Amino acid sequence: MTANPIEKTPVTLLGLGAMGTALARTWLAAGHPLTVWNRTPARASGLVGEGAKPAGSAAEAVAASTLVVVCLLDDTSVGEALADADLTGKDLVNLTTTTPAQARARAEWARERGARYLDGGIMAVPPMIGVPEAGGYVFYSGASELFAQHRETLAVPAGTTYVGEDAGHAALHDVALLSAMYGMFAGVHHAFALIRKEDIDPVAFAPLLVDWITAMAGPSITQTGRQLASGTLAEDVVSNLAMQVAGVPTFLATADEQGVSPELISPYFELMRRRLALGSGEEGLTGVVDLLVRGE
Incomplete structure (x- = not known):
């Protein structure tokens, strides 16, 4: 006798934009029974040819599977699509881009309708979906038991990173x-x-910029996290705030000489000056964070 193949979890997917279609194709390729719905039905035609089952309404699609994944335009469209659906006993995974507050409200909304809820923040563009080496992944937050149960299925399109029971944390990380x-x-x-106006090849300039940002970003970001956690903002500072603020006029003068508006960098320079005025010259740049937090 031949052993039966492992049955794959059926999935319902609402929303077939570029991202939704990419998600759908990966689940189909992995052998998951897939029911799809889109407000514009014609978008499902290609997927039907690949094995997806189309639903005539969102409510019909929800009824087809326990695991329901939503990837729509915004939070309003999620509410509209699911308005007539029976969510009792469903596992609702919302990959729609929303705010943290919207995610928390949607989690409560789902709970009141008898569903378990996970929110997701997709850290990828459609071509990265189903391509593990591309490095795309999805933040998930909400019911931990729901994430544990469906983790294998959710990991088919992209990697998974669970960030806690608070349903708003996936959106916040995103x-x-x-x-x-x-x-x-x-x-x-x-x-x-x-x-731009100089005899400098932007193609040749680009890798210089990539290398510089790569070299600076990693250590700086790591140090910022450590300093915020410890509260010792002058710890291990190489270039202190006083020295960096002293260099600001050179950056602004260079922009003026080159006929370039400083509007992209001036706000940050102003925050640096404000932090220095508080007597924080021996710190690095981490203290700027607290200037941005209202009430600090």
Whole structure:
């Protein structure tokens, strides 16, 4: 006799945008029975050809599986899609980008309707889904027993990182990391603007920028975390705040000479000056964090 293959967990997926479609294809390729729904039904046609079962409504799709994954535009669209669905006994995993407060409210909303809830923050773009070497992963927060039960299935599209019972923490981690990314992009774009009018090849300049940011970011970020945890903001400081603020006029003058607006970097420089005015010249830059926290 031949042993029966291990049955894969059925999945319902609501939302077939670029990310939803990428998620769907990975579950199908891994052999998971998949029911799909999208507000525009035509988007499901390609997946149906790959083995997905289309549902005529979101409520019908939810009824098809215990594990229901939602990947829609925003929190409002989640509420609208699930308004008529019976969530009793369902395991709801919401991968829609929301705020932490929205995630916590949605978790309570799901609990009141008889469902267990996990919130997710996807740290990847669609081409990274189903490609382990690309490094994409998803933050999850909420019911720990739910995460443990479905971890293997959730890990099919991308890696999983559980960040706690508070349903808002996945969204918070997601937005925090993305905010750091945009801050980095601001500095990068300012750097390219400085050389824009010069006889400097931006293609040749790019790896210099990559190497510099890579060398600076890791140690600095690690030190910031340690200093915030210990409260010793002057510990192991190499370039103190007083010295760095003294260099600000050079950065602003260079931008002026190059005809570049300083609007991407001036706000940070102003925070540095404010922190120095508090008598924190021997610190590094970590104290700026507390200037940003309201009430501090």
